[in-house]
Amino acid sequence: MATNGTTAEADEFWLFGYGSLIWKPPPHFDRRIPGWVTGYVRRFWQASQDHRGTPEAPGRVVTLISRSYWEQLVDHHDSAPDKVWGVAYRIKADRVAEVKEYLDIREINGYTIHYTPFYPAPGVDPALLPQNHHHDFPFRTLVYIGTPDNEQFVGPQDPQKLAEHIYRSSGPSGLNRDYLWGLEAALGELSPESGDEHVTDLSNRVRAIAAREEKKDRGEREQQHHEQPHNFRNAGDIDEQEETEKTS
Template structure:
């Protein structure tokens, strides 16, 4: 714990603050970054197992967003999907003079169950030179972590969920599109399967729109400036 606390306090002091994004940060970068690098991390599994009460859902009707599960812990669980060997995403370098501001911004945006961890990031352009990155993860011990879910039920839940940052389905669909743009082999079978299930449900017209009772009521829709501040992982 002491080592982690020290790393939290000193990370970025040598102009080496790198942030890894594996969810909406891929297409919604943090403020003040000056370098964006595409690549992947290993030893984790990305899953839509984190409840979202503040962006893609509400406290009364939480949506679903991605988190990372340590591979060793994932192997103790019963999952409907096989894991990918790598979790693709984007790493952002924050200049030293902006680190405090960005850290404050990220800490505020990640209060809904996420905690700071550190992991090596492997740039696709130079796999021989890993970069130590900070990453926000919804650990299994946090109250928003939901664990394994039936894929059809999860897809249906995503389709009906909505929060201040928009429809939950947009988050899923944009994530799949963003991952495809990262390079060969950058897809995620869990994400692709959920998209296919959502499309199938939509085609059948099974799930009602977000106007159904208890979903989307009393929401404040953020503007474009505020929406840029959405940081989910």
């Protein structure tokens, strides 16, 4: 029986997803396990030039921050859960090289490879765990992280300004706000305790912005409608035209 996170995965390749990988999984996986990692904080502090933004107007996506480093920063969201929830995927053995190449392309914009112990959620079918593994111990997973020294790392931001930025941004993979809301929904499906205050607060702020903008657009459409000229003719003119048509 494995007793730590260094031997259980010796013959298997496991990947940890904490962002879009939760609801947009990699190809060729045969096991999916919800759970968490520790020692990190999840934040929307990574610029996205290739998926949810463009080089001219980068969007924002999540990365993991070492908790010891995060504690030295001034963050408007000054609390974070001890557990960063996400999903571990086991990749089929004969497809590992292919999937690694796929992930290197998908995560190329500032992310680098790291390894971290992963704790399976309670109640996971033991048959899904690495061979001879026990729930009491984590197993090692590969994870892509945008560390503070990468060029796309933007660091702490005012939550409202960040929400406004996310609302406005879009890229080849779609609207930045859909990434945010997709992450919020995916986290909510993992466990009753898998929520993330940072993600939830940003989601609520962006929903409020969307409602504000929709109200503004509706008001502008109504104003344009009222300002359009109407070519009304009085009843006498209409009656006269009808009589003319009848006698012609």
